[in-house]
Amino acid sequence: MKIGVLALQGAVAEHIRMLELAGAEGVVVKRTEQLSEIGGIVIPGGESTTIGKLMRTYGFIDALRQFSAEGKPIFGTCAGLIVMAKEISGQPEAHLELMNITVARNAFGRQRESFETDLDVHGISEKVRAVFIRAPLIEKVGEGVEILSTYNGQIVAARQKHLLVASFHPELTNDYRMHGYFLEMVKQRG
16 A cells, blocks of 8 residues: 655655554655555645645645545645644634634644653554644534544644544654554545
8 A cells, every 4th residue: 555745845765764663654745646656645844824825836725626526535744734724713724724613823832842752542542642842732622523532621633524534643752653543534535
């Protein structure tokens, strides 16, 4: 199974490593033509405004909307979550507008307020190690969105059909179960 990692910015190598630990072949995606070769894609963290601009520059906005329209799974972590949201608090426009959620950028504070914790994630049997770095927060979920995890009552992971998002960085730990969960979504799609 080939799973892509959008390589415009962020922890690309770390996501590739986790996908391979979970049993997939990780593919670095730098061109839209590569989307036809993969069963799913990860949009990593980084800086959401920069990722959005680069996606527009390299034609990924329409290409990823089409990828999603075909029901192919997409997993957004941290800034990837922001990029996938229908609405971003305090911003006039969103990026991909795929997932029926409203997000707040940097909701957990600045870099120095970064932290690690163990979270219960629906669909994964034991707690998942989560790294929060200038993390966004899912403020509101709309129709069809399942909340998978919360931290102090705040939504930090969710799923909508073939779309998966996490506020945290699962790729910065040695726990590849979030990537494994995503691979199951890809397998279920067939």
